[in-house]
Amino acid sequence: MLALKLLIRNWRSGELKLLGVSLILAVTVLSAIAIFTNRLEATLLVQSNSVIGADTVVAGDHTHPKEWEGEADNAGIKYTYSNQFMSVVYAGDEMRLASIKAIAEGYPLRGQFDISDIPFTLKTNEIKTVKTIPAPGEVWVDSRLFSALKIKLGDKIAVGDYELKVAHILIREPDATNPMSMFGARLVMNIQDLPQTHIIQPGSDVNYRWLLAADNESTLNKFVEQIKPKLTKHQRLVTVKTSQDRLSNTLVFAKNFLLLTAIIAVLLSGVAIAIASKQFAERHTNQVALMKSLGVSANRVRSLYFIQLLLLASGASLLGLLLGSAIQALLISAVQALYNTLFMPASFYPYGLSFASGIICLVCFALPALWFLPHIPPLKILRKEMKVTRSQLWLQAIFAVTAVISLIYLFSRDVRLALIVTAALFVVFLIALLVAFVLLKLTKFWVANAGGAWRLAFASLQKNAGQSVMQILVFSIAMMLLLTITIIRTSLINEWKIQIPENAPNHYLTNIPADESERLQQTLEKNINQPVVMMPNVRGRLVEINGAEPTEELRKKHNTLQRELNLTWATNLPEANKIVQGHWWDTWKKSEHQLIGVSVEEGTAKELSLKLGDKLRFSMGGLTLDSEIASIRSLDWKTMKLNYFFIFEPHALDQFSPNYMSSIYLDEQHKPFLYQLLREHPTVLLIEFDRIIESIRTVMDQVTDGIQLVLWLTLIGGCLVLWAAVMGSLESRKQEAGLLRALGASRQLILGGVLIEFAIMGLLAGIVAILGAEFLVLSLQIFIFKFPLQPHYLYWLLSPLLGCTLVAALGLLGCRPVLTTPPAIVLREAA
Amino acid sequence: MSSALMLDVRAITKTVNTQEGDLEILLPISLSVNAGESVAITGASGSGKSTLLGILAGLDIPSTGEVYLNGNCLTALDEEGRAKVRADNVGFIFQSFQLLPGLTALENVMLPLELRGNKQAKSLAMDFLKHVGLEKRLGHYPQQLSGGEQQRVAIARAFASQPKTLFADEPTGNLDSNTGEKIIDLLFDLNREQGTTLILITHEERLASRCQRRIILAAGAIVSDSNAELGA
Structure with missing residues (x-):
C-alpha cells in the first residue's frame, strides 16, 4: 500500500x-x-448519592407496597430498606434517647460505613471502611451515645425488649438524614432484630425508607416516573438534589x-x-x-x-x-x-x-x-x-x-455552553487580531534608536508583519485559554471555600437546660478560648397570620408552615444578621405596640408576604403567643452559625421553659474534651457537624485535585501550540541566521536577536491574552458559573511577564538548530 | 535510430498578463523532434527556454498553437489527460535536482516506479543506482550527498521509469565543471543505451555540443535550429 x-x-x-x-x-x-471526568462524575454522583445511601429513596411513614418490589426486580433496580425512629436505649443505669436505624442486607446501596473502636476519632488509621451491616444481635453506636451511656465495646445495650452487643463505634454513615436533627445520636442495628424489640407498634412514628439504585441512570428515572403517580401524601421521593443542594x-x-x-x-x-x-x-x-x-x-x-x-x-x-x-x-x-x-x-x-x-x-x-x-x-x-x-x-x-x-x-x-464559548472566542479572536496588529505597529517607534540584536529583532518582527501578528495571535490564544482556566479554577475553589468558611461552627449543643446554660457557657469558653453564645430555644408552629389560619394552599407551598420551628429571643442582633426594615429592639419603641415584637428573616417574610406590623400567632405545645413584626432581617446562611427565622424581643419566650442551644468551632485536638463535657451535662445533645463538613470537603478536595491535574494536561497542550508556532518559523530563521553568520555575525548577536524577538512577541501576546481572558471569564461568569465579577490585577502583571519569559524560552529552545547548524549546511539546504 | 516523430510543435505562442499589459514570452514557434533524437535548447536568460520546455513536456499549455507528444495532442487534453500522457512518456532532470529531502537515495528513485505501480520498484531502483555508481549510497539522504551525487540520483530516478522522452532543465547548472562533465557522460551513456529522446535546456557549450541538434532561442523566437555534429 x-x-x-x-x-x-x-x-x-x-x-x-x-x-x-x-x-x-x-x-x-x-x-x-x-x-x-467521566469517572469522576460517575464517582461523585455515586459518592454524593452515598449522602442518601442510594440514588433515590422513597421515604414515608408507611412502608411501600410490596408489589413495587416486583416491578423493581423486573426493571433491574437494586433496593434495600431502612427503618428509622427515635427510642430510648438503656445500658446499665444509663438511658438515652437515640436515633435508631434498622437496616437490611445490602444497605447502603451507595457509600459505606466508617467504623472504629475509638470514639470521636477522625484519624484514617483508626477508621475502617466497611460495606457490611451489623450482624444480628449487634449494634454500632455513635460516639456521643457511646460516651453518654458510659459503655465500652462488647457491652450490651437494651433497645426496647431486646439486648444487643455494641460491636463498633459508628464514625460516618451514609444516609445521615437531617444532620441538624436535635436527636442525632445514632444507633445502627440489623433489621432482623427489630421484631424482638417490640418497639414498632401501630401508630409508631417510624420513617420507612426504601432505597433504590441502578447502574443505568435512565432505567432508574423510568422506574421513578412509573411509581411517582402512585405515591401517597405520606410518601416522598428523596434524591441527592432534594437532600443536599x-x-x-x-x-x-x-x-x-x-x-x-x-x-x-x-x-x-x-x-x-x-x-x-x-x-x-x-x-x-x-x-x-x-x-x-x-x-x-x-x-x-x-x-x-x-x-x-x-x-x-x-x-x-x-x-x-x-x-x-x-x-x-x-x-x-x-x-x-x-x-x-x-x-x-x-x-x-x-x-x-x-x-x-x-x-x-x-x-x-x-x-x-x-x-x-x-x-x-x-x-x-x-x-x-x-x-x-x-x-x-x-x-x-x-x-x-x-x-x-x-x-x-x-x-x-450542552448547546448553550457550546454557543457561548464559540461566540466569546470569536469576539476575542477579532479583538486579539486588532490589538496584536496595533501593538506590533507601535513597536515601529522603538526601532529608530535600536542597535545590534534589537535592530535584528525589530526588523524581523516588522519585515513579516502578517506572520508576526499570526504568531502573536497563536501565542495569545494559547495563553488566554490557559489564563481563563486558571482564573476560573481559582474563582471556583474560592467560591467553594466561601460556602464553608474556615473556622465555621462545626459542633452544635442542644437541649441545654436553662439552669446549666451559664455553667456550660463558662466551661466552654475556658476550654476552647472563644466566646460562646447561648441561644434560648423553644419549638413552636406559626399558626395564624393577621388573625387568619394559613390556607391549605399556602401551607403546602411553604415549609415554614408545615413543621415545628426553632424560636428564640435575643437582646443583641446576632452576628451576620442585618436589619433591612423596621427596628431592632434597641430602637423599637415597645410602648407604641401592644404585642410582643418579632423579627422575621427576609426570605421567610417574602415567601409568606409578611410586612412590618403584621400579626403572627405561634403555638408552643398548646400555648399560644401573639406577636407583631418589628423588623425584617437578612442573614448569611453560609456562616453555619445558629440562624433563626423568628427572633423575639428579650425574654419573650421565658414562660415557655426554653432550653438553650449553642454553636462552637472545635478542632480535632479538643475532641476528647467533648467526652468529659457530655458526662458532666448528661442531658445535652451534641451534633457533630465537623463530620458532615469533612465529607463535603473531601468531595471538594477531590474535585479540586482533579481540576489541578486536568489543568496540567491542558498546559502541555498550550506549550505544544507555542512550540508548533516556533517550529513554523524555523526554516526561514535558519536561512536568515545562516546568511548572517556567513556574513560574520556573532552567535551572540543572532541569539540576542532571536531572544528579543520572541520576548517581544511573548510580551505582546501576554497583553492580548489577559485582555481576552478577562472577556472570556466575564462571559463565563455571567452566563455559566454565575460568580460575582471581579478584576484579576495579579494576572495583568503576570500574563505579560510569563508570556515574555515562556515564549522567549521556547523560542530559544526551538531555534537551537539555527545557531548550532554550520552556515554552509544551512545555505546549501536552503538552495 | 528511429525516425518516428516524438514531438510535433505547431505554431505555439505564450502570452501572459502583467500589470503593464500582455507580455509575449514565446512568439509563434514550430518544431519537431524525432524519437531518439537529442536536442539542446539554448539562449540567454529570459529568452523563453524554460517556458518552452514546460510546454513541450506538457507541464504548461501554450496560449495558441498545438503540441503533439508521441501522437497525443497535449493542447486538446485537460490536466488529467496531460498527466496521463506525462506518466506514459516523460521523465525529468532538474537543475536543483528536486530530490525529496525526507527520502533516501533509493526511495527517491523508487518513488516514480511506485507511483506507476511497478512491483519491481526496489530492485529496479537499486540497479539504476548501481548503474550511476551509487550502490553504496542507497540509504543516504539527499543532504548527506554531494551535488554531483544528488544529480546522479536524479538521473537514476529519471531513467528508472524508462521514459520515452527525457526533459532536462540545466542538468549541470548547479555543478562544478569536473562533476558536470561526469554527469554529462552519464546522461548521454544512458540516453544511448535506452534510446530515449532527450530535450535539454542548457547554457553550457560542452553539454549543447554533445546533442545532435541545437535550437537557439532569442526573445521568444527560434533564431537557429541546426543539427550539430554527433558529439556523443
Whole structure:
C-alpha cells in the first residue's frame, strides 16, 4: 500500500512528526480529560448519592407496597430498606434517647460505613471502611451515645425488649438524614432484630425508607416516573438534589469546569494541528509538483494524502487514547489512594468520543490547510517562484469553527455552553487580531534608536508583519485559554471555600437546660478560648397570620408552615444578621405596640408576604403567643452559625421553659474534651457537624485535585501550540541566521536577536491574552458559573511577564538548530 | 535510430498578463523532434527556454498553437489527460535536482516506479543506482550527498521509469565543471543505451555540443535550429 509506505517515510523524515505529535497529544489530553471526568462524575454522583445511601429513596411513614418490589426486580433496580425512629436505649443505669436505624442486607446501596473502636476519632488509621451491616444481635453506636451511656465495646445495650452487643463505634454513615436533627445520636442495628424489640407498634412514628439504585441512570428515572403517580401524601421521593443542594451545586460547578477544560484542550490541540498541517503542506508543495510532473493525477494525489492523513489520524488517536487512559488511570490511582475512594469505571462514550475527536480534529483542522495540494500545477516544479493558490482563509475558518462547535457539543452535550464559548472566542479572536496588529505597529517607534540584536529583532518582527501578528495571535490564544482556566479554577475553589468558611461552627449543643446554660457557657469558653453564645430555644408552629389560619394552599407551598420551628429571643442582633426594615429592639419603641415584637428573616417574610406590623400567632405545645413584626432581617446562611427565622424581643419566650442551644468551632485536638463535657451535662445533645463538613470537603478536595491535574494536561497542550508556532518559523530563521553568520555575525548577536524577538512577541501576546481572558471569564461568569465579577490585577502583571519569559524560552529552545547548524549546511539546504 | 516523430510543435505562442499589459514570452514557434533524437535548447536568460520546455513536456499549455507528444495532442487534453500522457512518456532532470529531502537515495528513485505501480520498484531502483555508481549510497539522504551525487540520483530516478522522452532543465547548472562533465557522460551513456529522446535546456557549450541538434532561442523566437555534429 503506497499511502502507508509514504506515511512511514514521511514520519521517519520528521515531516509528519509535529502533526502526529500534536494529534497524539490532543487525543491524549482529550481522552485523559474525558475518561477522567467521566469517572469522576460517575464517582461523585455515586459518592454524593452515598449522602442518601442510594440514588433515590422513597421515604414515608408507611412502608411501600410490596408489589413495587416486583416491578423493581423486573426493571433491574437494586433496593434495600431502612427503618428509622427515635427510642430510648438503656445500658446499665444509663438511658438515652437515640436515633435508631434498622437496616437490611445490602444497605447502603451507595457509600459505606466508617467504623472504629475509638470514639470521636477522625484519624484514617483508626477508621475502617466497611460495606457490611451489623450482624444480628449487634449494634454500632455513635460516639456521643457511646460516651453518654458510659459503655465500652462488647457491652450490651437494651433497645426496647431486646439486648444487643455494641460491636463498633459508628464514625460516618451514609444516609445521615437531617444532620441538624436535635436527636442525632445514632444507633445502627440489623433489621432482623427489630421484631424482638417490640418497639414498632401501630401508630409508631417510624420513617420507612426504601432505597433504590441502578447502574443505568435512565432505567432508574423510568422506574421513578412509573411509581411517582402512585405515591401517597405520606410518601416522598428523596434524591441527592432534594437532600443536599450544596453538594449538587458542587457537582454542577465541577462538571462545567471540567467541560470547559476539555473544550480548551480541544481548541489548543486544534490550533497546534492547524499550524503543523500548514507546515506539512508547505513542505509537500514540491513533492506534489514533482509527482504531478511525473504524471500523477490530482485525484491520485488527493487520495494518497487523504489515506495518509486517515492512517495517521487513526494511529495517533489510538496511541493518544492508550496514553490518555494510562494517564487517567494514574490520576485515578493517585486520587483513589489519597481519598480511599473506589472510582467508578468510565462508560464507552469518552473512549469513542476521544477516538472520533482525533479524526475530527485532523479532518477539520488539517484538511483545509492541505486542500490545495492536489491543485498545485505541475509547472511549479520548474518555476519555484510560481504562486500557488492556497485554500481560502474563510474556508479554513469555517471548518475550524464547525469542528470547535461540534466537539464542544460532543464533549459537553450542552448547546448553550457550546454557543457561548464559540461566540466569546470569536469576539476575542477579532479583538486579539486588532490589538496584536496595533501593538506590533507601535513597536515601529522603538526601532529608530535600536542597535545590534534589537535592530535584528525589530526588523524581523516588522519585515513579516502578517506572520508576526499570526504568531502573536497563536501565542495569545494559547495563553488566554490557559489564563481563563486558571482564573476560573481559582474563582471556583474560592467560591467553594466561601460556602464553608474556615473556622465555621462545626459542633452544635442542644437541649441545654436553662439552669446549666451559664455553667456550660463558662466551661466552654475556658476550654476552647472563644466566646460562646447561648441561644434560648423553644419549638413552636406559626399558626395564624393577621388573625387568619394559613390556607391549605399556602401551607403546602411553604415549609415554614408545615413543621415545628426553632424560636428564640435575643437582646443583641446576632452576628451576620442585618436589619433591612423596621427596628431592632434597641430602637423599637415597645410602648407604641401592644404585642410582643418579632423579627422575621427576609426570605421567610417574602415567601409568606409578611410586612412590618403584621400579626403572627405561634403555638408552643398548646400555648399560644401573639406577636407583631418589628423588623425584617437578612442573614448569611453560609456562616453555619445558629440562624433563626423568628427572633423575639428579650425574654419573650421565658414562660415557655426554653432550653438553650449553642454553636462552637472545635478542632480535632479538643475532641476528647467533648467526652468529659457530655458526662458532666448528661442531658445535652451534641451534633457533630465537623463530620458532615469533612465529607463535603473531601468531595471538594477531590474535585479540586482533579481540576489541578486536568489543568496540567491542558498546559502541555498550550506549550505544544507555542512550540508548533516556533517550529513554523524555523526554516526561514535558519536561512536568515545562516546568511548572517556567513556574513560574520556573532552567535551572540543572532541569539540576542532571536531572544528579543520572541520576548517581544511573548510580551505582546501576554497583553492580548489577559485582555481576552478577562472577556472570556466575564462571559463565563455571567452566563455559566454565575460568580460575582471581579478584576484579576495579579494576572495583568503576570500574563505579560510569563508570556515574555515562556515564549522567549521556547523560542530559544526551538531555534537551537539555527545557531548550532554550520552556515554552509544551512545555505546549501536552503538552495 | 528511429525516425518516428516524438514531438510535433505547431505554431505555439505564450502570452501572459502583467500589470503593464500582455507580455509575449514565446512568439509563434514550430518544431519537431524525432524519437531518439537529442536536442539542446539554448539562449540567454529570459529568452523563453524554460517556458518552452514546460510546454513541450506538457507541464504548461501554450496560449495558441498545438503540441503533439508521441501522437497525443497535449493542447486538446485537460490536466488529467496531460498527466496521463506525462506518466506514459516523460521523465525529468532538474537543475536543483528536486530530490525529496525526507527520502533516501533509493526511495527517491523508487518513488516514480511506485507511483506507476511497478512491483519491481526496489530492485529496479537499486540497479539504476548501481548503474550511476551509487550502490553504496542507497540509504543516504539527499543532504548527506554531494551535488554531483544528488544529480546522479536524479538521473537514476529519471531513467528508472524508462521514459520515452527525457526533459532536462540545466542538468549541470548547479555543478562544478569536473562533476558536470561526469554527469554529462552519464546522461548521454544512458540516453544511448535506452534510446530515449532527450530535450535539454542548457547554457553550457560542452553539454549543447554533445546533442545532435541545437535550437537557439532569442526573445521568444527560434533564431537557429541546426543539427550539430554527433558529439556523443
